[in-house]
Amino acid sequence: MSTQSGTSVLFVCLGNICRSPLAEGVFQHLVDERGLGSRFVVDSAGTGGWHVGERPDPRSEKVAAEHGIHLAGSARRLEADDLREFDHVIVMDRQNLADVRQLHDLHGGPAEIRLLREFDEQADRDLDVPDPYYGGPDGFEKVFRMVFRSCEGLLTALH
Numbered sequence: 001m002s003t004q005s006g007t008s009v010l011f012v013c014l015g016n017i018c019r020s021p022l023a024e025g026v027f028q029h030l031v032d033e034r035g036l037g038s039r040f041v042v043d044s045a046g047t048g049g050w051h052v053g054e055r056p057d058p059r060s061e062k063v064a065a066e067h068g069i070h071l072a073g074s075a076r077r078l079e080a081d082d083l084r085e086f087d088h089v090i091v092m093d094r095q096n097l098a099d100v101r102q103l104h105d106l107h108g109g110p111a112e113i114r115l116l117r118e119f120d121e122q123a124d125r126d127l128d129v130p131d132p133y134y135g136g137p138d139g140f141e142k143v144f145r146m147v148f149r150s151c152e153g154l155l156t157a158l159h
Contacts, residue, residue: 009042011091012044014092014095016044028040045079047078
């Protein structure tokens, strides 16, 4: 999904209801805030299909709203075409990375595949964004902070 005037970025997690829609919303917010909306296409997907068609998890929506960010869209499953259509596929953890690379090995594509926290200046050796699905609201706030820092770093790297 390369655009003539810009860059396409796809955020990927397991179910596409917690982390990847949060990253999509944060990145889009940062892009818009900097007046770069016409230069980026931003989307998200999940490696699994359990939640296809569902809105983001209400806890992700809540933490985003508390920071002035709206989460749009509904869950969808990652497809092989995504690896041909997006310039950058940014995954949330090492398992997502393995799953996306396996799909890439089978179907190819020019997408650059990386972990989101590679762009987090505060990341230690663990580059996973933890899945907050089974935890409480504190986990969603912690994940939001990681995702926000990482998206700022990603936008700096891409712009």
